[in-house]
Every structure is written in structure tokens, then in C-alpha cells.
Amino acid sequence: MKKFLKVIALMLVVAFSVSMIAGCGAKAPAAEPAKEAAKEEPKKEEPKKAEKIKMRASSFFTGGDTWTSVWQEGIKDYMAKNPNVEIVDDSTPAAGDAFKTKINTDFASGNEPDIVYGFTGAIGKPLVDSGKLMAWEDELAKDTEWSKNISKGALEYIKAGKQYAIPYIGFYEGMFYNKDLFEKHNVKVPTNWDELLAAVDAFNKVGITPIACSFAEEPHYIIETFLLSMGGKEGHDKPFDESWAPALDKIKELYAKKAFSKDALTIKQIACQQLMKDKKAAMFISGSWSAAALDGEKTSIMPVNLLPGGKAEPTSIIAGFSTGWYVTEALNKKTNGEAVKFVKFMTSTDRAAKFFKVGGVPAINTKVEGASPLFNDGVAMLNGAKVATGPVGDTMTQESFTTIWKGLAHVVTGKKTSTQLLDEAKKLAK
Amino acid sequence: MVFKDKKYMLLFLTPAILLITVFLYYPLYKTFVYSFTNFSNWSPKFSYIGLENYKRLFEDPVILVSLKNTGILLLGTIIVEVGFALVLAILVDSIRKGFKFFRMVYFFPVVISGTAIGLMFYLAVQYEYGLLNGLLTAMGKEKIEWITEQSSMILVLIPVLWQYVGFYFVIFLTAMASIPQDIFESAELDGITGFKKAIFITVPMIWDVIATVIGLVIAGSLKVFDVVFVMTGGGPLDSSQLLSTWLYQQSFVFNNQGYGSTIAVAIIVLGLLIYVLSSKLTQRESVNY
Numbered sequence: 001m002k003k004f005l006k007v008i009a010l011m012l013v014v015a016f017s018v019s020m021i022a023g024c025g026a027k028a029p030a031a032e033p034a035k036e037a038a039k040e041e042p043k044k045e046e047p048k049k050a051e052k053i054k055m056r057a058s059s060f061f062t063g064g065d066t067w068t069s070v071w072q073e074g075i076k077d078y079m080a081k082n083p084n085v086e087i088v089d090d091s092t093p094a095a096g097d098a099f100k101t102k103i104n105t106d107f108a109s110g111n112e113p114d115i116v117y118g119f120t121g122a123i124g125k126p127l128v129d130s131g132k133l134m135a136w137e138d139e140l141a142k143d144t145e146w147s148k149n150i151s152k153g154a155l156e157y158i159k160a161g162k163q164y165a166i167p168y169i170g171f172y173e174g175m176f177y178n179k180d181l182f183e184k185h186n187v188k189v190p191t192n193w194d195e196l197l198a199a200v201d202a203f204n205k206v207g208i209t210p211i212a213c214s215f216a217e218e219p220h221y222i223i224e225t226f227l228l229s230m231g232g233k234e235g236h237d238k239p240f241d242e243s244w245a246p247a248l249d250k251i252k253e254l255y256a257k258k259a260f261s262k263d264a265l266t267i268k269q270i271a272c273q274q275l276m277k278d279k280k281a282a283m284f285i286s287g288s289w290s291a292a293a294l295d296g297e298k299t300s301i302m303p304v305n306l307l308p309g310g311k312a313e314p315t316s317i318i319a320g321f322s323t324g325w326y327v328t329e330a331l332n333k334k335t336n337g338e339a340v341k342f343v344k345f346m347t348s349t350d351r352a353a354k355f356f357k358v359g360g361v362p363a364i365n366t367k368v369e370g371a372s373p374l375f376n377d378g379v380a381m382l383n384g385a386k387v388a389t390g391p392v393g394d395t396m397t398q399e400s401f402t403t404i405w406k407g408l409a410h411v412v413t414g415k416k417t418s419t420q421l422l423d424e425a426k427k428l429a430k
Numbered sequence: 431m432v433f434k435d436k437k438y439m440l441l442f443l444t445p446a447i448l449l450i451t452v453f454l455y456y457p458l459y460k461t462f463v464y465s466f467t468n469f470s471n472w473s474p475k476f477s478y479i480g481l482e483n484y485k486r487l488f489e490d491p492v493i494l495v496s497l498k499n500t501g502i503l504l505l506g507t508i509i510v511e512v513g514f515a516l517v518l519a520i521l522v523d524s525i526r527k528g529f530k531f532f533r534m535v536y537f538f539p540v541v542i543s544g545t546a547i548g549l550m551f552y553l554a555v556q557y558e559y560g561l562l563n564g565l566l567t568a569m570g571k572e573k574i575e576w577i578t579e580q581s582s583m584i585l586v587l588i589p590v591l592w593q594y595v596g597f598y599f600v601i602f603l604t605a606m607a608s609i610p611q612d613i614f615e616s617a618e619l620d621g622i623t624g625f626k627k628a629i630f631i632t633v634p635m636i637w638d639v640i641a642t643v644i645g646l647v648i649a650g651s652l653k654v655f656d657v658v659f660v661m662t663g664g665g666p667l668d669s670s671q672l673l674s675t676w677l678y679q680q681s682f683v684f685n686n687q688g689y690g691s692t693i694a695v696a697i698i699v700l701g702l703l704i705y706v707l708s709s710k711l712t713q714r715e716s717v718n719y
Binding site for chain 2: 097101104105107108125126129130215216217261262263265266267271274275280397398399402403406409410413415428
């Protein structure tokens with residue numbers, strides 16, 4: 001009996017250990033089907049169904065994002081065209097820096113996806129530094145039929161030593177305004193600071209939020225456009241230029257004039273968009289990605305160069321390319337280049353036309369038909385800009401810029417001065 | 431018996447020890463190591479900076495706010511969560527009909543995820559599109575800004591407390607069910623009333639369970655994150671920041687993993703200190719029956 005119990009006990013331990021090892025190793029076979037498919041390729045006479053290639057694609061096209069539906073449609077169409085490929089949509093919203101957090105953690109912990117549509121510049125640096133990304137130079141040179149449609153300027157703009165990302169959706173920032181509200185309440189669209197203050201008073205009187213802004217989630221664009229307006233391109237691009245503090249003080253002045261919604265310190269960015277769409281707010285400082293969520297017929301956009309004493313050339317805007325397509329080199333090899341094929345599919349002129357019909361500045365040479373007046377206003381603002389520069393957040397460490405945007409609420413409520421906040425951020429700029 | 435042989439005990443324990451070492455003690459050790467580094471932006475290149483992060487911890491004004499808020503949460507959970515759960519359990523234990531119904535109703539919030547609860551409460555208190563302001567507007571009243579610097583901590587406390595009352599209620603109810611009935615019967619013969627019965631018999635008889643629950647509540651309150659993160663994100667103006675939310679923001683939003691690790695170490699040390707203190711305070715001679 002004793003011997004029998006010993007045997008049972010040993011068997012249990014062995015079974016448990018084996019199942020544990022098998023469980024731990026469950027992730028590795030993900031790439032196997034591709035290998036097997038590759039091995040089976042020569043036997044073409046056998047129409048044996050290849051095993052599914054599974055890939056993970058990360059982006060911020062999810063939830064209320066402008067491009068969510070076209071992104072999801074793209075994945076669906078690719079899988080329909082390639083029945084042996086399964087793409088898991090692993091997207092996370094960009095609001096509150098959730099996407100940045102997720103993708104940085106994925107790369108740091110060895111859980112990187114096959115394909116990423118993510119940020120470039122300083123924000124994309126952790127991905128580049130991970131050494132896991134594929135450089136696109138060979139592919140761009142090899143497949144000219146595809147690469148000839150990609151803007152050379154945009155490629156150069158997001159180059160980080162090597163070409164790790166393929167540019168796609170460019171952006172501009174500006175002040176959206178509901179033309180119909182301005183007309184209805186007989187308010188002049190502001191072209192200078194005094195007119196902006198007059199518009200704030202006028203809209204407050206009729207119970208409409210003058211400017212929709214989320215200090216809790218994304219005050220980035222009001223900061224960036226005000227820095228540009230006050231310091232011009234030179235002041236904006238020079239970290240902690242002396243023009244920065246007065247620019248932030250102007251946001252404080254607007255807050256004191258009740259230019260923002262009562263819950264500006266807690267409102268979410270998506271709710272700000274909704275306020276604009278529902279005509280409960282008159283103005284909204286944001287970027288091209290918000291255009292599709294607004295009333296395309298009765299909303300327009302203009303540069304935010306309204307600060308008194310500002311050095312900016314009146315047409316100056318924040319614009320550029322700060323996102324792109326990344327592919328993880330090792331996983332692309334394991335899937336036999338399927339990740340690259342997917343990126344080429346999404347960046348093809350036909351597919352790009354669907355993306356840009358929704359909004360954004362194309363880095364792909366494509367024709368966008370049936371665009372809204374707001375889309376055309378955005379493109380006109382971009383084309384009319386004599387000066388354009390990238391967002392200041394792309395040029396400094398995330399810790400430093402996060403200190404500025406998270407601390408802005410403390411400045412507007414008088415808990416800190418703008419100089420104190422900028423000093424704190426400067427210490428973290430490294 | 432086969433277990434008299436120590437080597438089998440070791441054999442059976444090995445998988446559990448392996449798992450706990452790989453997934454708990456090793457990350458804990460790494461967190462401690464990272465707390466002395468300038469690990470940031472997930473960059474593998476970092477260096478040791480001595481006690482710099484700990485110096486920053488003592489100078490960080492948000493840490494003070496977080497500590498205060500964690501204290502409020504701790505007191506709230508011990509007094510309201512445990513107290514309310516105990517009162518509910520005593521009440522439900524004394525009824526004959528509907529016992530199962532009440533148990534299910536009070537336990538229900540425990541099975542809902544904290545994120546869903548946080549979102550539900552956030553949608554209720556939102557300014558422009560929220561349920562409460564919708565009701566006020568329908569009644570012709572002015573909308574109220576519910577989440578303010580002064581009210582944020584109370585607002586996040588409500589769902590946190592509501593969520594777990596049912597959990598401790600079930601624990602108390604189970605403990606009360608194991609008290610021998612003859613003790614109550616003899617007390618009733620002596621003419622004891624319901625209130626005295628609860629104070630002099632029920633509570634002392636389940637004191638061991640109460641002490642354990644207090645320990646659980648302390649550990650749980652230091653881990654509260656989801657509800658606060660979804661409802662206020664620690665704001666406005668860091669007024670509802672907890673050590674856990676500040677740790678998340680430093681590590682993942684500010685991208686300073688070194689300082690984030692230091693906050694994690696502080697949470698562990700604080701948790702241990704409070705747990706030891708509460709164990710001393712709740713130590714009593716246990717009642718055997």
C-alpha cells in the first residue's frame with residue numbers, strides 16, 4: 001500500500017510539473033504555423049489547407065477614435081482576402097496616454113505585437129531603442145510600385161536614424177469653431193486676443209461653453225498652439241524658452257474668464273468632442289484627428305495665433321507626421337513577411353483613400369473624394385501655412401512634457417505659477 | 431503515512447514555491463533594485479543613483495496627499511466596510527425568512543469588476559452628460575459640478591466601500607453560523623436582549639474572524655486602484671490621488687519606472703507596518719467552542 005501511494009504521489013508531481021512547463025511554453029508555437037506553411041510550400045500539388053498565421057496588430061484606432069471603423073474594416077478585408085491569416089486587433093485608446101503606456105510596456109516585457117500603428121519622434125523612441133523593429137529601407141527600394149506613393153518628405157520627417165516607420169496619417173492642430181453658433185449669436189470669429197475674449201463673454205451669456213478643453217486628459221494642443229503663438233516657431237521649438245511662461249499665463253487668463261466648461265478639470269477629451277458636435281461648445285482646440293467626429297458641414301478650423309505680443313507668423317501651425325507603421329522584425333520573419341504584406345495593404349492608395357476620407361493629412365499619394373467642407377478647410381489651412389512645426393511634446397522626454405500638461409490645471413487654478421511648473425519640468429528634461 | 435517522509439512534502443511544495451518565487455518574490459526583488467536606479471522610458475540603459483528616488487519620495491507633495499487619501503480610505507474601509515458588514519450580518523443572521531435573498535443582494539456588487547463600477551459611478555456624476563445632472567435638469571434645477579477638489583475623495587469612497595461590504599458580510603455570516611446555538615439559548619433563558627446578544631456573545635465569539643477581516647481590509651485598501659483610476663484618475667488637481675494611482679502614473683504616464691518602483695516599495699513597507707500594528711491592536715485571547 002505504502003509503495004502504491006508513493007507511486008501515485010510521484011505521478012501527480014510529474015503530471016503537475018509537465019502541465020506547468022507546457023503552460024509556460026504556450027506562447028512560443030504562435031509562429032510555428034508560418035514555419036510549417038513555409039516548409040509545405042514546395043508541395044504545390046497537394047492543395048492541403050495551410051495552418052492559420054496569427055498576428056497581433058496594435059494601434060490607437062479603437063473606441064471613439066476617428067479611424068476606428070476604417071481600421072477594423074481594413075483588418076476584416078485583409079482576413080477575407082487571406083483566409084489563412086488571423087489578425088487580432090489589440091488597439092488601445094490614445095486618450096490619457098493609455099496607448100503609449102500599453103505599447104511601451106509590451107515592447108519592454110517581450111510581448112510586442114507583429115504590427116504597430118503608433119507614435120514616432122520622442123514618444124516612439126522606446127520602440128526604436130528596443131532594437132526589435134524592422135527598418136524599411138530594403139522594402140522601400142525593392143517594391144517601388146508601392147513605395148512611389150509614399151511622400152518622401154513625410155518619410156524623412158519621421159526617420160529616426162533608420163526608416164523604422166512608414167508615415168501614413170499626418171496631422172495639423174488648430175481651433176475648430178462652430179460657424180453656425182457664431183452666426184446665430186452674432187459673434188465675430190476671433191482674429192485677435194480681444195475678439196477671443198469678447199467671444200468668450202458672448203457665449204457665456206447664452207449658456208454655451210466658449211472653448212471645450214480637457215485639462216484632465218489632453219490639454220496638449222492648447223499648450224502647443226499657445227506656445228507657438230507666443231514664441232513663434234523659434235520660441236516653440238526651443239525647450240523652456242522665455243516665451244513659454246507668458247503663453248501658459250494666457251491659458252490661466254482664459255480660465256479666469258470662464259472660457260472653459262465648468263468641469264474642465266475633470267471632463268474627458270471625448271466628451272469635449274461631443275460638446276462641439278452637440279453645439280454646446282463654440283470652439284475646440286484640437287487636431288485633424290477630431291475632424292471626423294465634428295459637424296463637417298458647419299464647423300471650420302483656423303490657426304490659434306491670437307495671443308497679444310505673440311511672435312508667430314499669422315498662418316503658423318503645428319503640423320507634421322508623428323505616427324507611422326512599425327513592424328517587429330523577428331515576428332515578421334516568423335510569419336514569412338505577412339506583417340509587411342499587411343502594412344502594404346493598409347498603405348495602398350485604395351485603402352488610404354478610405355482612411356483619409358475620414359480625416360487627416362495624407363502621406364500617401366491618393367485622391368480623397370467626397371470630403372467634407374471641414375476636411376477641405378483643414379487642408380487649406382495646412383497649405384496656407386507659411387510656417388509649420390512639430391508638437392513640442394515630441395522634442396522632450398515624456399516625463400518632462402507630462403509634468404507640463406498634468407501641471408497646467410495647477411497653473412490655471414493658481415496653485416502654482418507657470419514659472420514654477422516649467423522649472424519642475426526643466427529638472428526632468430535631462 | 432506517506433507524508434511522514436519529509437521529501438514528499440518538499441516534492442509537493444516545490445511547484446508552488448517555484449511559482450511564487452518566479453511571479454512574486456523575483457519581481458519584488460527587481461522592484462527593490464529598480465528603486466535605486468534612474469530606470470525610465472523603458473530604456474534598458476539605466477544606472478544606479480543611490481537614494482535619489484527615496485529623497486524625491488519625501489519631497490514629493492503628491493505623496494503627502496496620497497498618504498492622506500490612503501489613510502482616509504483605510505479608516506473608511508475599517509469603520510464603514512467592516513462595521514457595516516458586521517451590522518448587516520448580525521441583522522440578517524437574526525431573521526428566519528429571506529436569509530438567502532439578502533445574502534445574494536449584499537454579495538452581488540463583489541462580482542462586478544471595479545472598472546465597471548467606477549465607470550457606472552463616473553457616468554452618474556459626469557457634469558454635462560451625467561445621470562444626476564440629467565435628473566436635476568429635468569426637475570428644472572441647475573447642474574452641479576460633482577467631482578471637485580473637495581468632493582473627489584468622498585465620491586470615490588462610495589463605490590469602493592459599496593463594492594466590498596457584501597464580501598465581508600458573507601464572511602461574518604459564515605462565522606456566525608458556526609457559533610453553537612446552545613450558548614444563545616442559555617443566554618436567552620437569562621433574559622438577554624438582541625443588542626446585548628450581539629455585543630456580548632456574537633462579536634466576542636467571532637473576534638478571530640473580525641481581526642482577520644481587518645487584516646484583509648488593510649491589505650485590500652492599499653491595493654484600491656481601478657475605481658479611482660476610472661472615476662477621477664487621481665484628480666482633479668491630484669485631490670483623489672492614492673499611492674497606487676500615483677505609482678501607476680509615475681511608472682506608465684510620466685514613464686519614470688525607477689521612481690515608480692520606489693513608490694511600490696513604500697506601499698509594501700507601509701502595508702507591513704499597518705498590518706503589524708493592526709494585528710497587535712486586535713490581539714485577544716481566542717474563544718474556543
